[in-house]
Amino acid sequence: MRIFLEQMINGLTIGSFYALIALGYSMVYGVMKLINFAHGDLFALGSYLGFTLLVWGNAYVTTNFGLAGGMIAAMLIAAIGIGMAGILVERIAYRPIYPAGRLPAVVSALGVSIFLENMIMVIWGPRYQAYPVNVVPTVRFEIGGIHITLLQIIILILSFILLAFLYYIIQKTTFGAAIRASALDRDTAALMGININTVIFFIFALGPALGGTAGVMVGMYYRQISFTMGWNYGLKAFTATILGGIGNIPGAMVGGLLLGIFEMLGSAYISTAYKDVFVFLILILVLIFRPRGLLGEKIAEKV
Amino acid sequence: MKSIKYLLIISLLVFALGVTYSGVMAAEKPPVVIGLQGPITGAWAYEGQMAKQSCEIAAQLINEKGGILGGRMIELRVADDACEPKAGALAAMKLISQKDVVASVSTYGSSVCEPASNLYEKFKKVNIAYGATAVRLTERGLKYFFRTCGIDSAQGIFFADYVPRVFGAKRIAIMHDNTTFAKGVAEETKKSLQPKVDAGEVEIVYYDAITPGEKDFSVPLTKVRETNPDVLYFTGYYPEAALIVSQARDIGIDCPFVGGNAAINDEFVKIAGIEKAKGCFMTQEPMPAELPYPESKIFLEAYKAKYGEIPSSPWPVYAADALNIIAYAIDKTGSTDSDILAEYLRNEVDGVPGITGSIGFTEKGDREGVPYLMYVVNEEGGFDIYEE
Incomplete structure (x- = not known):
């Protein structure tokens, strides 16, 4: 039981990384019907941006605003920076070729992914980089035999705040309704007076911004980042998106968290070496029985 | 146009040959050429560069003493394998095809060494590895392949003896990462611990x-x-x-934690x-700075005089020893014939003083008795020999 609870906490921690990244895929897919393959690399870029901020700016910020200030500043700046990068990617790589159809846009997305990965390698070098140690003090709690670190608690709280915030925007505000309307039917939404360009601008800023924040969190959690990390996390988050139902915002959150938990429990009780097999097996099962994902809505077939 | 291009190339070649030829003619006695195949570029470039520098110093020390075979100088010829198996085969062929290359110091990575040593074997050229520690390399029954570095399994044997004895450890956890190298070390550790397990220690x-x-x-x-x-005990690589x-x-x-x-x-x-790294242990070949032999003192002084600091990894000095032992064998046998040299290295070389201790080869071509040490990460993140 102790091990089970501990693995649940670990699973929730990485699950919240997946959920934050998955949101970017899901939002873009919902409105644009495009799988933004560059999203994983935007996440990696966020991780590196946070790394540079913490290495170069940490001394100044922490002396003036404390440790928490340094961390939050790094996340905020990374989020803003990656949000802008997301908008830039949309402007340069997707918008000009979007009229040509969905397939060229996907190829373009892959191109951006390769470009970003190599850009990171050129700027920060091909070696592993390590996040500074002092960002969050290494404090370890033991509650009823369960080990949990302060950093884990911070990450869990922060990502749940972010997820709740996004959920609120999408489900409760007028603008969120506009996004959901555009996801349902772009053309009709446009006819109803929704400015599609504003919606696209918004999702390409918000999705990568969340991804960038997740990048900083991953960097602080594992402390080791490499320029190829975007691919791995991107693939897992994409899986989470499919699992929850692509295009569905709460689905992406649920899918991400579930994926993290499955992964941890799978490796704890079945085999560490086969943990990815276990994850994808679940994905296949879900797709067989619920092809639109766990929370994906059934759509009426067009006649 | 095409014919002009060819003409140009041919004339350039002729010119180049002419220059080399006149260069050879100028020396009184032709030099003895020894090849070095190593990763001069690529991810492990610093290992290859240091090996090249080490071989240059070794050759320089021999030449300063008047060379071998009554006054013939040692000349080093380098081929870059970038630590890639494919490039390794090309580099090996490059050295093999040059008839004046007597033998070769080759190479750093095990996966590169494997195909390269097959080629050296095929064309009958003595090749001595300096960093390729995979056990299987000498299990192939090659006649011309030797190595001055230790083998992976030796580390496991060292751990199995040292840790229960010095740390008093009774419950041992071993973790590897399924790569040939790490798994090999882990399996050998387990095997060497078996007698102690059977005895219930x-x-x-x-x-x-x-x-x-x-x-x-x-x-x-x-x-x-x-x-x-x-x-x-974790036998894999540093990122993990x-x-x-x-x-x-x-x-x-x-x-x-022992790595x-x-x-x-x-x-x-x-x-x-540093907080978590300090106090971690590592089973390793001695670093150059810790080599206690008179030969190593002379070598490292010469190296430092030329390059400012001594090699920062254990392997380059094994390259120097490989070159030394080739030169030694040529000098003693008075021959540059591959068969005579291989025969001599395998059967006659024993206890020859080298930079990394006395050099001798087993029947398989492995180095006899490479010492291992237990290192510990100190407060500053440096590495100290652990005092028992």
């Missing part, structure tokens, strides 16, 4: 593999923690080793952070 409480490239080891480490080990140490400490594993010779280096200290 120690217990292997955990033996499993993790996936290389993985970042989250909380699950395997939780399992390790449940076995309550006295020592955790650093994360393992750091995550192990987070979930409450406080036993000593194999690929697990602990400066990058390890950087990633794990």
